[in-house]
Amino acid sequence: MTATKGLEGIVAAKSSISSIIDGVLTYQGINIDELAEQATFEEVAYLLWHGKLPTQSELDGLIAQFGEYAAVPADVIAGLRLYPKGSNSMAALRTVVSSLALFDGEANDMSGESNYRKAVKLQAQLPTVVAAYARIRDGKEPIAPKKGVGIAHNFLYMLTGEEPAQVAIEAMDKALVLHADHELNASTFAARVTVATLSDIYSGVTSAIGALKGPLHGGANEAVMVMLDEIGSLENVEPFIQNKLNNKEKVMGFGHRVYKNGDPRAKHLMQMSRQLGELNGDMTLYEMSIKIEDLVTGQKGLKPNVDFYSASCYTMLGIPRDLFTPIFAISRVSGWTAHILEQYQDNRLIRPRADYVGPVDQHYVPIAKRG
C-alpha cells in the first residue's frame, strides 16, 4: 500500500452536484459563468438540492421557508453572549452550529424528509447566527431576520441594522452564488466522511466548518485581507511580494489543487472588486490586488483563486475581515447539505487505509525497565 499525499487525484465519490472538468466549474451541469451572471443564490441553493432550477412558485416556496426558519432559538443567541471576547469567528460559528442541533427536536431523525428540512433550516439560520455573533461581539443587540427577502439582503440587513443598497445586495448575492459548491473540496469531503457513519446533518456541517476554517481552505480570504492591510499601499506591493517570493513563502489567495490554469470564479470577483472600487471612489485595494496578481502570476505562474478578490470585495462592502470565512460558510452550507443528502442516498462508510511507516516487531516493556 502506498499513500497518495493529500489524496491528490483520488476519485473518492460519485456525485451529480457540481463538476470541475477541464477547468470548467458547473453546478448540475450549468456553467458557473452563466449562474454568476444570471442566477440568484436562492435559485442556486434549490438547484444544488433538487438537481434542477426552480419554477417561480418553487422559488417563492423556498424563500418563504427560509423566512420561516431564519430566526434561531433565543437560547442559542444567549449562548453566543457567553463566548469569550476575541473568540475566533469560525470557532464561534462551529460551536453555534453544533449547538443548533441541541435545540432541534428532529436533529436525529434520519428520514429524507426531515434531513431536507434541516438542510433548508441550516441555510436559513447560518446568516442569522453570523450576523448575531458579529453584533454581540461589537456590543450591539442582534437584529431579527426579515421575511420575504433573499439571503444576501437579509444578511446585510441583520449585520448593519440598515436597509442595504441594491448594489451591495447584488454583489453579496453573486459572491454567495460563486461560493455555493465546489465538488469534493476539503470541507465537503469532511462533511461526507462524518455523515457516512450515519451521523446527523448538524455533525456533518460542524465538521465542514472546522475544515473550512483553515487558511489553506476558506480561511485564505481573511489571510488575503491581513496581507493587504499589512502591505498598506500600492508602492509597498512590490517589495512585500518580492520578499515573500524570495523567501519561498506562500502568497494567500493563489494556487489551487485542481485548477492549474486559473480558478473560473476569480474573474467574476475581480470584476466585482473593480466595480465596487469605482462605486466607492477608491481603487486602492483593487489596484493593489492587480499588482500582486501581476507579480505572483508573472514570477510563479500561480493564478488567483476564489479567495483572492473576495477579500477586497467584502472589505469594500464594509464587512470586517474576520467575517469573510463565515460568509463563505453561509454560502457553502448549500453545497455541504446537498452533498450530505446525496451521501445518505447511497451511503457507504468512508474508511481509507494508511501506509504504515512506524516501527515493527516491538514489544511491551514494563515501565520499571524503560530507560
Ligand SMILES: CC(C)(COP(=O)(O)OP(=O)(O)OC[C@H]1O[C@@H](n2cnc3c(N)ncnc32)[C@H](O)[C@@H]1OP(=O)(O)O)[C@@H](O)C(=O)NCCC(=O)NCCS
Ligand atoms: C490551495 C493550495 C493549498 C493547493 O495546494 P497543493 O495542491 O497541495 O499545492 P502545494 O501546496 O503542494 O504547492 C505546489 C507548489 O506550488 C507552490 N505554491 C502553491 N501555492 C502557492 C502560493 N499561494 N504562493 C506561493 N507558492 C505556492 C508551493 O510552494 C509548491 O512549490 P514547491 O513545489 O516548490 O514546493 C495552495 O496553492 C495554497 O496553499 N494556496 C494558498 C492558500 C489559498 O489561497 N487557499 C485557498 C484555496 S481556494
